[in-house]
Amino acid sequence: MSEFLFGSHVISRSVVFFQSRLSYAFVNRRPILPGHVLVSPKRVVMRFADMTPDEVKDLFIATHQIVPAIERHYRGTATNIAIQDGKEAGQSVQHIHVHIIPRKQGDFENTDDVYKKLQSHDKDDSTKFRSPEDMAQEASELAELFK
Numbered sequence: 275m276s277e278f279l280f281g282s283h284v285i286s287r288s289v290v291f292f293q294s295r296l297s298y299a300f301v302n303r304r305p306i307l308p309g310h311v312l313v314s315p316k317r318v319v320m321r322f323a324d325m326t327p328d329e330v331k332d333l334f335i336a337t338h339q340i341v342p343a344i345e346r347h348y349r350g351t352a353t354n355i356a357i358q359d360g361k362e363a364g365q366s367v368q369h370i371h372v373h374i375i376p377r378k379q380g381d382f383e384n385t386d387d388v389y390k391k392l393q394s395h396d397k398d399d400s401t402k403f404r405s406p407e408d409m410a411q412e413a414s415e416l417a418e419l420f421k
């Protein structure tokens with residue numbers, strides 16, 4: 275497969291850094307913090323409950339592998355692992371995904387501000403999208419962590 279679908283977005287292989295049988299992980303075009311990445315089922319599935327048990331297992335095993343590698347790579351000391359399941363929970367892309375956000379002391383003035391930022395970061399047009407080159411560069415660095 276040369277690209278993946280993330281809801282209605284086409285995700286180029288160049289920004290994907292991890293793949294398992296049923297899941298894939300890619301870099302964020304508007305990260306909240308450095309290392310904010312996303313993991314999704316390969317199949318376009320809108321809600322958490324729409325995944326098959328096999329997809330759930332695969333997605334969480336993938337997340338379990340990715341979290342420590344990302345935390346270490348970005349010199350984090352903690353990680354937010356978040357799912358916004360449905361519009362009223364903040365989901366904006368109609369394809370279930372896990373947010374992985376490495377954290378460190380003092381990254382936000384108040385630690386829990388990350389949740390406010392999660393709600394607003396992709397709806398606020400003041401932050402520009404990263405360039406495809408920048409995203410591809412990060413993805414190729416991250417792919418090395420899983421070789």
Ligand code: AMW
Binds near residue numbers: 285392
């Ligand atoms: W949600 O508010 O649906 O929980 O989060 C959607 C996430 O997907 C946001 O972090 C947003 O920046 C990211 N995103 C949306 N479209 C793309 C894309 N084409 N490539 C990379 N990240 C994306």
